[in-house]
Amino acid sequence: MGETVDLGRRVELVPMDPHFLNISIALYRQDAGEGPQYLVHSYSRRQGTRQRLEFVAKAMVLLGGLEPVAGESLQIRFPCRTEHPLACRRVFLEACKLDPSQPGSSRPLHILDRKSNRTITVSSRNDGSYLLAADGEEPDKASRIAAVANGLAKLGQMQLGASGSDFVQLACGQPHDALVGLLLVRALNVRAVLREEEMAAARGVLSAPSAQK
Ligand SMILES: [Zn+2]
Incomplete structure (x- = not known):
C-alpha cells in the first residue's frame, strides 16, 4: 500500500514525459526533521518508471546543485536546507527535459x-x-x-x-x-x-x- 503514504505537497507536474512513455512525473515538497526536501514521484506502473524517476532526481543534483537525501534515490534537497521553491520547480522542469542519451552537465556562470x-x-x-x-x-x-x-x-x-x-x-x-x-x-x-x-x-x-x- 505504498501509494497511501503522504507524499507531501505537489509543487510541479510534467503531465507527459517526452523521454519515457509519456508518463506523468510530479515533484512533491516534504517536511523532514532537517528541513524541506523534495520527492520525484509518478503513479505510473510502467516497467522502467523507477529508473526514469531516479534519472530525474540525479539530473536535479547535477543541474541544480541539490543533494540526495541519504539512503534515498528519489528524494533530494538543497545543501543549505532551504526550500527555494520556485528555483526548485525550474530545476525539476529542466531535469525532465534533459536528454537521457546525452551526458548532462551543470551550466557555467x-x-x-x-x-x-x-x-x-x-x-x-x-x-x-x-x-x-x-x-x-x-x-x-x-x-x-x-x-x-x-x-x-x-x-x-x-x-x-x-x-x-x-x-x-x-x-x-x-x-x-x-x-x-x-x-x-x-x-x-x-x-x-x-x-x-x-x-x-x-x-x-x-x-x-x-x-x-
Ligand atoms: Zn540556499
Whole structure:
C-alpha cells in the first residue's frame, strides 16, 4: 500500500514525459526533521518508471546543485536546507527535459546573450550573492545587466539590487553556482518563462496546491 503514504505537497507536474512513455512525473515538497526536501514521484506502473524517476532526481543534483537525501534515490534537497521553491520547480522542469542519451552537465556562470550580443558573467561572492557583468561597449550595457539580474531575481526568488542593479542575493546566504547557472539561461528571456507558466496555469497544470492531492 505504498501509494497511501503522504507524499507531501505537489509543487510541479510534467503531465507527459517526452523521454519515457509519456508518463506523468510530479515533484512533491516534504517536511523532514532537517528541513524541506523534495520527492520525484509518478503513479505510473510502467516497467522502467523507477529508473526514469531516479534519472530525474540525479539530473536535479547535477543541474541544480541539490543533494540526495541519504539512503534515498528519489528524494533530494538543497545543501543549505532551504526550500527555494520556485528555483526548485525550474530545476525539476529542466531535469525532465534533459536528454537521457546525452551526458548532462551543470551550466557555467557565463552565457552568450544573443539579444545584446554580449557575454554575461555572474560572479559568486560565496555568501549567496552574485554580481553580474557583461563585455562590450557601454551603451545599454547597464540596462541589459539590470534586466538579466531582474530575471534571475524573479526565477530564483532572489533579492535584487541591495548594492546596485547588477547584484542579486539568495536569502539563505549560501552559494548556489549550479542553480544560478541554470537560471541564467532562462533569465535572458524571463518574459517567455512567465508566458509559459501562464499557459500552463490556463491548462490547469499549475492548479492551486489546495486543489491537489
Ligand atoms: Zn540556499
